[in-house]
Amino acid sequence: MKFEILASCPTTRARVARMTLNHGPTLLPTFMPVATQAALKGLTPQQTEALGVTLILNNTYHLNLRPGIKILDQAGGAHKFQGWRRNLLTDSGGFQLVSLSQFTQITEEGALFSSPYDGKPTMLTPEESIAIQHSIGADIIMQLDDVVSSLTTGPRVEEAMWRSIRWLDRCIKYHESKGRQDTQELFAIVQGGLDPKLREICVREMINRKENVGGYAVGGLSGGEAKDVFWKMISICAEKLPVDRPRYAMGIGFAEGTKLLDLLVCVALGIDMADCVFPTRTARFGVALTFRGPLNLRLKHHTTSLDTIEEDCPCPTCSSGTSRAILHHLVTVETAGAHALTQHNVVFQARLMGGAREAIFAGTFPAYLRSFFANYFGETGYPKWCVDALRSVGVDLLEGIPPAEVKVVDGQGMKWEYSES
Template sequence: MFEFQVQATDGAARAGVLSLPHGEVRTPVFMPVGTQATVKTLTPEEVEGLGAQIILGNTYHLYLRPGHDVVRTMGGLHAFQGWSRPILTDSGGFQVFSLSDISTIGEDGVEFQSHIDGSRHLFTPERVMEIERALGADIIMAFDQCPPGQSSREKATEAYERTLRWLARCRVAFDRIAAEDGDGPLQTLFPIVQGGIHPELRVASARGTLASGDWHGIAIGGLSVGEPKPLMHEMLDTLRPELPDRLPRYLMGVGYPDDLLEAIGRGVDMFDCVAPTRNGRNGAVWITAEGQVNIKQRRFLTDAGPLDPECGCYTCTRYTRAYLRHLFVAGEGLSMRLLSIHNLHFLVNLANQARDHIIAGDYAGWSRAWLDRFAAGKAAAVAARG
C-alpha cells in the first residue's frame, strides 16, 4: 500500500502507478477539486465518467461546514459524497493564509475568522491531523505556512522554517492518532516543500523535509500564486535533483494546460486546480487549436461545430458551440455543467496523453509541438479580440 512505481521515463518526465487504499492512480494525473465534498455542478458518476482517478477535498471548508465530525459520523468522505476512488485532502493551510486580513499566524498555529459566520477558530498541526483523520482521505497533507507570491527572502525563510517545525508536529500527531484509531482509514501523510521563489530556500526546505522522516510522497507548495511562469519553472528545475525518484511529486494548485505539460517535463506527477470548473462557470474553455476562449464571443452565435473538434467529451460530442453560447448568455445552469465537463475532461485527458507519450518515448517532441500550437492559438485569439 502507498507504493509508487515508475514505469517509464522520457527525460525528466515519468509515467508511474501510485497504489492507494481506494485504488491505483496512474500518473501523471490531474485531480479535480471537490472543495465542499463535490466537484462543482457535477455528480460523482460524471466525474468518474470523464476519467478522473482521484479527487480533492478541502479541509478548511469541510471543517466549517458540515463539520468533520459530521463527515466521520456519515462514514467518512468517500461514503458521504458517494465517491469510491481515492481522495486527497489539503490541510487548509492555503485557505487560512489567504484570509490574512482575518487571521493571525503564530508558532502554535493560525487563528482565523470563519468567512461564513465570523466565528473564531484555531488550526494547529495537531488539530489539522485530527480533522483530516475524521475526513478519511487516502492522502492527507501536512499543515504548512504558504507565503504570498514573490515573498521576500525573509518572509519565505520564515514560512519554510515554520513549515518544517509544523511538519514534525504533524508527523507525531498523525502517528499517535493512527495508533489510537486502529480501525480507522488507511492514510498516508504528504509533506510540503516551501521556499518561495528563492532557489536556495527551496533546496533547504526539500532537504529538511526529506531528513525529517520516511514519506510516501512529497508536495511542492507556494507556486502559481502570482509569480511569473519562468520562475515557477526555475523552482521546479531546482527541486528536481533534490527529490527522490521513489516518491510521487505533487505540484499543488497548478492546472492550466500549458503549466501541466511544462511541469510534467520537469518530473512532476500529480496536479490539482480549481480552474477547470471556475473557468467553466465563467464561460472560459480550453480548445486545443485555439487556446483559452470565452464561449460568449459573438463568433460562436451560429457556429454548428463542436466546442473542440479534437475532444471526445460528452459536451463536445453532443452540443454545438452555438447552443453552448446560447445557454451561457441566457444564464442557464446547464452551461456551467457542460463547460465544466469539457474543461475537466480536457485536463484529465491531457495528463493521460502525456503518460502515453512518456511510455512511447517521444514526450519531449510531442509536448513542445502541443505547447507551440496552444500558444499560437491563444495569441491568435488575443489578436482577434484586439
C-alpha cells in the same frame, strides 16, 4: 501506498507512474479537478468517474465549516458523504486560512485566526489540521505549513520554511499516533519562497523524513511571482526530491489562463500531480478549452457554428454532438450549459495528461510537447518562459521551425479568445 514508476522520459525528467492508494490506482502524471465543497461543480460522482477521473481534491477549510467534522464523522468520511469511490486528496486548510480569513497570525503553536462562525480567536494547530483530515478521510492528506506569499522577502521566508519543517514533524507524530499511516498518506510541503538555497535546505530536511511521508508537494508558489522564477523553483525541488515518491505542485497557476502550460512544463520538470480550479471555474463563465486554445462561447461568432467544441473529443458534450451554437445559447444562463462545459474541460485536461502519459511511455514526450505548443501557440507565439524551462530539461520547442517563423513572446503565456469588435 504503492508507487511504481512504469516509464521515464529519456530526455526530460517526466515519468509515468501508477500510484495505488486506499481507493484504487491513479496514473501519474495527472491533474486533479477541485471539488471544494465535496462536489465537482454541477456533476455527480457518477458523472465525474465516467470522465476518467480517479483523483479529486476537497478543501479542508471549506468542509470543516460545512458540513463540519461532526457530520463527516457520522457519514463515515468525505468519500461516503459525497458518494465518491476513487481517490481523494485534501489540503491542510492553512492556505484558505491565509487567503480567506480576516486576520491570521502565525505562532509556533499554530495559525491563530478569527473564527468565521463567531469572530473569536481560534487556533489551527498542525495536530488539529491532521485530525480534521482524518475525519474527512482522504487518501492523501497534506501537512499544515506556514504559508507566506511568494512575493514576501526577508527573514520571514526562512522562518516559515523552518517552521514548516517543525510542523511536519508534529503532523507525522500525530498522524502515526492515530495509526492512520496505512490508510491515509501524509504529504510534506517544501517551502522556502523564491530562494533556491532555502528550497534546497528544505528539500534536504524533508528527505530526512522520507520514511514517514508518502510524497512531497512544492508549496508557496503561484502567488504572483514571475514565471521565470516559478519554473526554476519547481525545477530545483523536483530535481532534488526522491525518485520513489510522488511530487505534487500545489495550486499551480492561480492566474487565469496559464494553467495548461504550467501543468505541462511542470511534468517535464518532474512533477507528477497538480490541482487547479481553472477548467471547472472557466466553464461556468462560458469558456471551453481546446488543443488550439480556449473558446469563449459567449462571443457572437459562435452563434451559428454547428461544430462541436473539439472534433475528436470523447467527452459527453462533444460525443453527443452539442454544437457551439447551442452552447452559446445556454452558457451563463442555464446550469446545463455549465455542466456541459465542465464535463468537456475536465476531459480536456485529462486528455492532455493522458496524452503526456502515453508519450512518456512511448518515449516520444519531447515530440508531444512540441506538437502541443505548436498547436496551442503556433499563431500567437511561444511564451519565453516555457521555451527556457523546457530547454533546461533538453527539449527545444523551436526545433524544426525555420528561424524566420519563430515567434517567442514575453509574459505569462495567457491565451484568450476576445471579441472581434
